[in-house]
Amino acid sequence: xxxxxxxxxxxxxxxxxxxxxxxxxxxxxxxxxxxxxxxxxxxxxxxxxxxxxxxxxxxxxxxxxxxxxxxxxxxxxxxxxxxxxxxxxxxxxxxxxxxxxxxxxxxxxxxxxxxxxxxxxxxxxxxxxxxxxxxxxxxxxxxxxxxxxxxxxxxxxxxxxxxxxxxxxxxxxxxxxxxxxxxxxxxxxxxxxxxxxxxxxxxxxxxxxxxxxxxxxxxxxxxxxxxxxxxxxxxxxxxxxxxxxxxxxxxxxxxxxxxxxxxxxxxxxxxxxxxxxxxxxxxxxxxxxxxxxxxx
Numbered sequence: 001x002x003x004x005x006x007x008x009x010x011x012x013x014x015x016x017x018x019x020x021x022x023x024x025x026x027x028x029x030x031x032x033x034x035x036x037x038x039x040x041x042x043x044x045x046x047x048x049x050x051x052x053x054x055x056x057x058x059x060x061x062x063x064x065x066x067x068x069x070x071x072x073x074x075x076x077x078x079x080x081x082x083x084x085x086x087x088x089x090x091x092x093x094x095x096x097x098x099x100x101x102x103x104x105x106x107x108x109x110x111x112x113x114x115x116x117x118x119x120x121x122x123x124x125x126x127x128x129x130x131x132x133x134x135x136x137x138x139x140x141x142x143x144x145x146x147x148x149x150x151x152x153x154x155x156x157x158x159x160x161x162x163x164x165x166x167x168x169x170x171x172x173x174x175x176x177x178x179x180x181x182x183x184x185x186x187x188x189x190x191x192x193x194x195x196x197x198x199x200x201x202x203x204x205x206x207x208x209x210x211x212x213x214x215x216x217x218x219x220x221x222x223x224x225x226x227x228x229x230x231x232x233x234x235x236x237x238x239x240x241x242x243x244x245x246x247x248x249x250x251x252x253x254x255x256x257x258x259x260x261x262x263x264x265x266x267x268x269x270x271x272x273x274x275x276x277x278x279x280x281x282x283x284x285x286x287x288x289x290x291x292x293x294x295x296x
Contacts, residue, residue, distance in 0.1 A: 001083045001255045002037075002295040005209055007227070008288045009272045011073040014280025020066045022274035025207065025261045026077035027052075027060035034259060038080040045070050059261035059269060075272055080294065085255040089243055091147025095236045100146050101200040104234065116234055119202035123264035126190050126205075128198035131178055136195035146201075146235050150245060151252075153195060157188055158250030170266065185248040186266050189229040192247045193265065202234040204262050206244060207269045209291050211256040225289040227271060232262060258291070 007026055022043075028036045043050070047064035055061045066073065104120050122128060139152040160181055167182035174194050177187045189205055196203035210228040230246040230253055244253035261269040 001211075001293065003079075003081050003083065003209075003211070003258060004292045004294050005077075005079050005081070005258060006288075006290045007077045007209075007271065008286075009075045010286045012284040012286075013071050013073070013276065013278070014282045014284075015278060016069040016071050017073075017276045017278045018067075018069050020070070020073065020274055020276040022064050022066075022073075022075070022272060024062040024064065024075060024077075025055075025059060025269045025271050026075070027062070027260070028079055028081050028208070029059050029259050029261055031259065033086055033255075034081055034083045036079060036081050038078075040078045042074075042076050044072075044074045055261075055268075057261070057263045057268065059263070061261075081258060083255045083258060086244070086253070089147065089252060091151055092145055094145045094147035096143045097140050097146040097149050097199070097201065098142055100234065100236055103236070104200060104202050116202050119204045119234070119264060120197060120200060122197065124267040125265040126174065126194045126197065128194060129175065130198075131175060132191075132194045133198040135178065136199055140199060146233075147243065150233050150235070150243065153192065154245045154247050155250050157192060157247040161188060161191070161247075163248065185229045185246075188247040189231050190265060192231045192233075192245070196231075196233055204232045204242075205265045205269065206230050206232050206253075206259060206262045207266070207271065208260040209258040209289060210246075210249075211258075211291050211293065225291045227287070227289055228257070229266065230257065 026041060027039055030036060041062060043064050045066050045068055048067040049065035051063045053061060136153060139156060140149045162182045164182040165184050167180055168177060168187050174190055177183045177191055193203040193205060207229050212225055230244055232242045232244045235241055235243050246253055263269045
């Protein structure tokens, strides 16, 4: 699959801001199943400082500083990318989840620890709990292959929780999501990760885009797409021993998904975050995402 994606973020601060600093996770991450063909990142006003580097997790990131008075800030990324489907996943052939839990605890060496072991621990927005452990438990009877357990948990969350963009905010804690049984893709990804970490299993948060198709006979709506989030769970093996699941849609991740970045939770990979000096009490944010197929 070849895609063209455009992600536009517009801040209206209400009043002039003399200086602002921003961290941008808008460049797609290269890995074995996807390759970026073109990337154009524009910021208006033009920043006085811009540096591009990789963060701790290996994600491409841009740091920009705008040092002139501005009421509006516009950040736009345009990419062209190739995505290949993952190899066939055989869940019944994976190791038992309880064996993997012991392996994750015994990982040694800086490479393994950074790639796998660190995703077992609590993070800023995802903390394990007894309630999460109890919710996950029916999917993880002793000795069950991790692949089968993951698919079961993924399906249960998809069935038990309703997609409702008005039910939560970025800061809504997981215990409220679990109680309300409502939320958005970020909440469902955090919920899945919290369940797995409560069991002692590594799981990471993945941000990106999902190809969406209009209803039959309807045109594709410009700006109707959105950022998406899903989960990568460790199923054993080396650094490539991860499987990606989308609890929002109850499916495995395939060539319909474009990866931007991954980390411990949303706080590590939010598309645009920053610090401003000044601004008014009424600030407005508008985000638009378009994902278009170039070649199928």
